[in-house]
Amino acid sequence: MRKALGKGIEALIPKVSRAAPMEIVSIDINKIKPNKYQSRMQFDQEKLKELANSIKGKGVVQPIIVSPSGENYQLVAGERRWWAAKMAELKEIPAVVRRVTDREMFEISLIENIQREDLNPIEEATAFERLMKEFNLTQQELADHLGKTRSTVANILRLINLPEEIKEFVSRKLISAGHARVLLSIAGEEKRIDLARKILKEKLTVRETEDIVERLRVKRTPSGKRVARKEKSPEVVELEEELQRILGTKVRIKSTGSGRFSLGEGGKVRGKIEIEYYSLEDLERIVELLKS
Incomplete structure (x- = not known):
């Protein structure tokens, strides 16, 4: 059982008894x-x-x-x-x-x-990082102290890797932490900033931002034509989104068959799960989450 660290002010001011006001x-x-x-x-x-x-x-x-x-x-x-x-x-x-x-x-x-x-999310991420560094805590130890899961702590800490301009957007509530996590799935600081500005200008939702990032990743054949994507059922899409929330990175579930696929199909269904990472440190973080 995870033990939360104190209860804020209640940790300092216990219930007052008549004997010790x-x-x-x-x-x-x-x-x-x-x-x-x-x-x-x-x-x-x-x-x-x-x-x-x-x-x-x-x-x-x-x-x-x-x-x-x-x-x-x-x-x-x-x-x-x-x-x-x-x-x-x-x-x-x-x-x-x-x-x-x-x-x-x-x-x-x-x-x-x-x-x-x-x-705000950036202040929270900065505080988590400082607490870990100053008192030599691991992500798991910090999670145990705060009564959070390690995946939650890891996802909050990822916001530290955002460019300063995007951190400012998040701090001022111009874009959400959800937007910021989608931006982290893009390789390259300039691309992240460009899309962040587009979010502001066009008032894009998190889902619309995810669609843009997905379109950027669509593979092309040697002739330059887009490869047709298989239609996914709502259940598969929901599972993808849940894995992305847990792992804090882009996750794709792909079927090796043709046409629409869902979790409720009869017969054997084969496929693969693709998990993206953007540095050795990010890979180690994901591996630790999968092992926990």
Whole structure:
């Protein structure tokens, strides 16, 4: 059974018992330093202003969590509230003080953002990569910590390989992570960027983008004519899409027979499954997924 890492803030603030009440203290807001492991790179300024206005009227309802750091404090959780409180020009802010290690601080910050869906896909991928590098974790160990499958972690990490321009598109929600994964199935940075711009210009769906990529791969005979493709049943198409989701790359199921083929055909059906990879590292990733 996969063990999820803590429960975000609940990992720091256990259920309060009468014997050990939770202590909330007021701390000078200028003595608090931002969380150096904050996974989120961008904050919605309009939402921060709304929260600041709410704090002006009602105060900070939920305390932030900090860890002692010399004469100051390191923010562990509640960065939006802290920034909004500063915007509201509060002098002090309610906080719970807990001593945590750097690793715990990073993990709690990451999990809190994931639980609240505060991270965009690129921020999530960057945080995963940093967590693995700083604390020497494998993909499987990270997956176990976060309560995710290894294939999910691997697919998120693949977004790191996107060109910076496409990362920006994803971060700004101009294209989806689904679009980005389709773009990763194309070899060559320029081709990826060209198609990403086409997605923006023509407002293409993920499915339409997949169709374009598939057309780019259609083989030609020596005379230059396209080779006719066999029609696939919806069940086969669905199976292809499921394999692509799991493996994070382009997968094609091909029949050696002629005409339309489906999973429910009578008699013997022969064929092959083609799985694409784009580097030795990508091949090793796919092999590990197939073995797991």
